[in-house]
Amino acid sequence: xxxxxxxxxxxxxxxxxEVVEPVSLTNQQRPLxxxxxxxxxxxxxxxxxxxxxxxxxxxxxxxxNNPLMLPTFFDMSVALSQMFLSGELLAKIDASLRVLLxxxxxxxxVATILTILAIRSRLGTDLLETLTAMFNPLPxxxxxxxxxxxxxxxxxxxxxxxxxAVTWPIALNVYSGxxxxxxxxxxxxxxYGLSGLGFVGRILxxxxxxxxxxxxxxGWAFAWRTLIASELVFGVNSGSxxxxxxxxxxxxxxxxxxxxxxxxxVIVIGIIVENGLFKLIEDRTITxxxxxx
Amino acid sequence: xxxxxxxxxxxxxxxVNDVTLQYKTKEYLxxxxxxxxxxxxxxxxxxxxxxxxxxxxTLLKAIGGYLRPTEGVIRLEGRxxxxxxxxxxxxxxxxxxxxxxxxxxxxxxxxxxxxRRMPLQEAKDQAEFYLRKVNLIKFAHSYPHTLSGGMxxxxxxxxxxxxxxxxxxxxxxxxxxxxxTRQKMQEELLELWSGSHFTxxxxxxxxxxxxxxxxxxVLLSPxxxxxxxxxxxxxxxLEDSRNxxxxxxxxxxxxILFKDQIxxxx
Numbered sequence: 339x340x341x342x343x344x345x346x347x348x349x350x351x352x353x354x355x356e357v358v359e360p361v362s363l364t365n366q367q368r369p370l371x372x373x374x375x376x377x378x379x380x381x382x383x384x385x386x387x388x389x390x391x392x393x394x395x396x397x398x399x400x401x402x403n404n405p406l407m408l409p410t411f412f413d414m415s416v417a418l419s420q421m422f423l424s425g426e427l428l429a430k431i432d433a434s435l436r437v438l439l440x441x442x443x444x445x446x447x448v449a450t451i452l453t454i455l456a457i458r459s460r461l462g463t464d465l466l467e468t469l470t471a472m473f474n475p476l477p478x479x480x481x482x483x484x485x486x487x488x489x490x491x492x493x494x495x496x497x498x499x500x501x502x503a504v505t506w507p508i509a510l511n512v513y514s515g516x517x518x519x520x521x522x523x524x525x526x527x528x529x530y531g532l533s534g535l536g537f538v539g540r541i542l543x544x545x546x547x548x549x550x551x552x553x554x555x556x557g558w559a560f561a562w563r564t565l566i567a568s569e570l571v572f573g574v575n576s577g578s579x580x581x582x583x584x585x586x587x588x589x590x591x592x593x594x595x596x597x598x599x600x601x602x603x604v605i606v607i608g609i610i611v612e613n614g615l616f617k618l619i620e621d622r623t624i625t626x627x628x629x630x631x
Numbered sequence: 632x633x634x635x636x637x638x639x640x641x642x643x644x645x646x647v648n649d650v651t652l653q654y655k656t657k658e659y660l661x662x663x664x665x666x667x668x669x670x671x672x673x674x675x676x677x678x679x680x681x682x683x684x685x686x687x688x689t690l691l692k693a694i695g696g697y698l699r700p701t702e703g704v705i706r707l708e709g710r711x712x713x714x715x716x717x718x719x720x721x722x723x724x725x726x727x728x729x730x731x732x733x734x735x736x737x738x739x740x741x742x743x744x745x746x747r748r749m750p751l752q753e754a755k756d757q758a759e760f761y762l763r764k765v766n767l768i769k770f771a772h773s774y775p776h777t778l779s780g781g782m783x784x785x786x787x788x789x790x791x792x793x794x795x796x797x798x799x800x801x802x803x804x805x806x807x808x809x810x811x812t813r814q815k816m817q818e819e820l821l822e823l824w825s826g827s828h829f830t831x832x833x834x835x836x837x838x839x840x841x842x843x844x845x846x847x848x849v850l851l852s853p854x855x856x857x858x859x860x861x862x863x864x865x866x867x868x869l870e871d872s873r874n875x876x877x878x879x880x881x882x883x884x885x886x887i888l889f890k891d892q893i894x895x896x897x
Binding site for chain 2: 520526530531541545628629
């Protein structure tokens with residue numbers, strides 16, 4: 339058995355002490371070095387990953403030595419710069435983006451009308467909910483055969499399919515953004531005598547901006563995918579196709595390096611819009627307002 | 632208060648007359664207040680005091696015009712209240728009452744330009760004047776999310792004062808603040824009042840806050856809210872909260888509010 343045990347107060351004596359300057363640490367506080375700052379930048383780290391991927395691609399393709407199946411990164415770069423210089427690629431990008439903006443704009447317009455109907459009346463809400471439930475899961479490309487039948491080959495068909503791709507995600511997000519605006523903010527707006535479209539424009543839209551931006555982003559991604567896919571399918575007959583048609587055409591001509599270059603451009607444009615344009619809007623709005631969730 | 636006594640008043644400024652308020656939740660029709668009567672005169676600080684469920688906030692929303700009475704009528708300067716408007720400035724409990732996409736200054740300016748259709752420059756001058764009054768001019772260009780809770784409520788009060796509403800309605804504006812900040816805000820509110828003698832209707836569930844801020848207290852009972860008593864507060868006689876008279880008043884209010892429960896328990 340043990341001898342006499344101490345009570346906690348006997349065991350734990352009180353004390354006070356003076357704080358000392360930490361001498362064992364050589365630097366307590368110093369500005370970060372250039373390399374540390376560089377490594378903190380997300381874009382730099384991501385760029386490093388991209389370079390690494392390019393190197394792996396280059397090494398593997400060189401080993402494979404089959405330019406018909408997998409051209410090297412270098413070959414792709416050469417094809418890319420040649421097409422840029424000849425202006426061929428820029429014309430294709432231009433054609434694609436024009437169609438895209440038409441469809442995107444049309445989709446936003448239809449979504450706006452539907453959401454305004456939805457917040458105005460209960461029947462409008464039902465209409466929006468039913469339509470989105472029906473059409474949102476339907477891949478836009480599945481409507482292409484029908485679009486061809488109705489609008490023939492060419493621009494109207496692609497725009498129709500794009501509008502379908504863009505409308506539903508945007509309408510869904512904007513509407514849920516509007517309904518999520520708190521009752522206090524609504525009451526503040528009404529207190530200033532705002533009602534109708536003034537209330538929508540000056541209270542609901544800014545208050546729901548995080549969701550609206552999400553809707554616009556998702557809509558953009560859907561539109562871009564759908565555009566390239568539908569160009570692949572029936573740019574064949576429409577002559578002056580965009581990037582999707584360009585990829586299809588180069589594959590038929592067995593210029594595989596150019597196929598890769600086309601795909602590369604599709605990816606780069608996607609990144610520029612997503613991480614450039616939308617990021618810029620986000621930084622200037624919801625991040626500054628502290629509304630980013 | 633001296634001012635109320637010296638002013639000749641023929642009609643009440645705000646007249647809440649036999650007001651029954653009902654609203655629907657998903658499953659029930661709730662009666663929030665039943666035939667409530669009270670009046671507020673110019674420059675009064677009227678407190679609506681009661682436990683939760685007495686319909687005091689609903690009553691304030693009805694004065695704000697967000698809710699129409701099922702029975703009775705609410706009049707401001709003799710005119711029936713039918714919809715919200717800037718003649719009744721509102722301060723809410725929630726910090727989210729500031730528009731997050733506008734800076735502090737823009738929040739006040741927006742209120743003025745939207746509701747009064749005031750020219751921008753005039754609105755800016757006025758907004759700066761009132762932000763100075765609540766000591767927030769340094770934060771004029773900050774966004775609300777960077778401010779503390781107390782600062783947000785001060786912006787909301789400045790916004791309300793700048794509107795120069797006929798009457799200011801406050802719905803437990805200090806309830807979500809910490810005790811120290813709350814005390815400071817109460818003092819500041821009284822100071823602001825002594826500067827411009829605005830008419831105030833203030834909702835609270837704190838007896839101490841009611842005695843400190845009010846010139847007259849309307850006591851409400853719960854489920855549904857009915858007026859139990861109206862008391863005058865003469866702060867000059869109470870002096871401070873350690874006074875015997877203060878304690879007696881406090882006990883009296885407590886008795887009136889909770890009489891039913893005590894009887895029920897016995």
